[in-house]
Amino acid sequence: MLWLIIVSMAVVTFAMRISFIATVKPHAIPEAIRGVLAYVAPAVLAAIVVPPILVRGDAVDLSPDNPRLIAAAVAFAIAWFTKSVVGSIVGGMATLWLAQWILGA
Amino acid sequence: MDLDSPKARFIAGVRAQAPALVGMLPFGVVVGVASAAAGLTFVEGMALSLLAFSGIVQLIAVQLHVSGAPYLIILLTAIVVSLRLLMYSASLAPHLGRLTWREKVLTGYLLTDHGYALGMIDVAHHPERRNRQWFVIGTGALACAAWNVSVAAGMAVGTQLPVSWGLDFAVPLSFLALLVPVLRDRPSWAAALAGGGVAIAAYAMPLRLGLITAVLAGVAAAALVRRWERR
Numbered sequence: 466m467l468w469l470i471i472v473s474m475a476v477v478t479f480a481m482r483i484s485f486i487a488t489v490k491p492h493a494i495p496e497a498i499r500g501v502l503a504y505v506a507p508a509v510l511a512a513i514v515v516p517p518i519l520v521r522g523d524a525v526d527l528s529p530d531n532p533r534l535i536a537a538a539v540a541f542a543i544a545w546f547t548k549s550v551v552g553s554i555v556g557g558m559a560t561l562w563l564a565q566w567i568l569g570a
Numbered sequence: 571m572d573l574d575s576p577k578a579r580f581i582a583g584v585r586a587q588a589p590a591l592v593g594m595l596p597f598g599v600v601v602g603v604a605s606a607a608a609g610l611t612f613v614e615g616m617a618l619s620l621l622a623f624s625g626i627v628q629l630i631a632v633q634l635h636v637s638g639a640p641y642l643i644i645l646l647t648a649i650v651v652s653l654r655l656l657m658y659s660a661s662l663a664p665h666l667g668r669l670t671w672r673e674k675v676l677t678g679y680l681l682t683d684h685g686y687a688l689g690m691i692d693v694a695h696h697p698e699r700r701n702r703q704w705f706v707i708g709t710g711a712l713a714c715a716a717w718n719v720s721v722a723a724g725m726a727v728g729t730q731l732p733v734s735w736g737l738d739f740a741v742p743l744s745f746l747a748l749l750v751p752v753l754r755d756r757p758s759w760a761a762a763l764a765g766g767g768v769a770i771a772a773y774a775m776p777l778r779l780g781l782i783t784a785v786l787a788g789v790a791a792a793a794l795v796r797r798w799e800r801r
Contacts, residue, residue: 474627481649482678485660486674508789510752511788
């Protein structure tokens with residue numbers, strides 16, 4: 466059963482990744498669809514990023530004593546102004562630990 | 571050296587991927603810990619990691635398996651959360667040109683969230699460069715090596731890491747650092763705001779359908795803003 470799951474997960478991820486890379490010729494995708502696909506990345510990334518920042522337990526926490534919100538705001542600012550991926554992640558984690566320590570959360 | 575050669579492009583991809591490891595390594599450890607906690611042996615956990623090579627799919631598979639979910643539910647959930655890889659594939663394909671079968675298989679196995687984002691940044695900054703597949707393969711090769719080492723470390727450590735360290739937060743932080751550079755115009759801001767907002771609103775949807783709903787809402791919002799801007 467577990468090995469069936471393992472093999473199935475491999476088939477699913479590989480099929481999704483190789484799908485269009487293996488089959489579609491570059492110009493076969495209409496311009497209208499290409500234009501929209503350019504916005505898949507911000508939509509997916511935001512949808513992955515936002516819930517772990519704002520959802521605490523079962524509720525949305527937008528208050529300033531949510532340490533993950535503070536850490537994410539600092540990480541966003543660092544990424545925005547310095548364009549540094551490392552600086553953003555390190556700054557975000559450092560802020561999280563500092564905020565958790567100060568807020569006692 | 572020819573900057574467009576496969577080797578040069580591969581090295582450029584490895585270099586572009588390197589900073590993202592800061593977020594990826596803790597993510598891998600978290601997934602390894604979760605796999606060990608779900609009762610997978612080292613061989614089973616590493617087989618899943620090497621074959622599926624997707625943190626989100628690995629997490630979901632072990633969590634649902636340990637909770638006794640039926641096989642079809644596990645399969646459907648994996649397909650739903652992996653749909654973004656399909657969209658990445660469709661979005662990236664026009665920028666790759668003609669590939670050999672070996673390049674297709676390598677790109678197909680190694681395409682990650684980070685590799686896609688870096689590939690699209692490469693398209694924006696160096697639209698004229700050839701052999702972009704080798705740039706993407708470079709990002710994925712380093713990611714794959716680092717990923718499997720970190721998952722192995724997580725499985726070895728097991729459940730001894732303190733939860734209060736909040737290492738799981740490195741996961742959204744690593745994706746946040748990728749989100750910022752793609753917020754380049756009004757439609758992309760609309761996509762992110764709608765995607766993030768709906769992800770919150772639809773958080774409790776069954777089978778993690780919330781993620782797909784959020785993505786579709788984000789893309790629709792971007793399309794609307796783009797149309798409105800062009801009027």
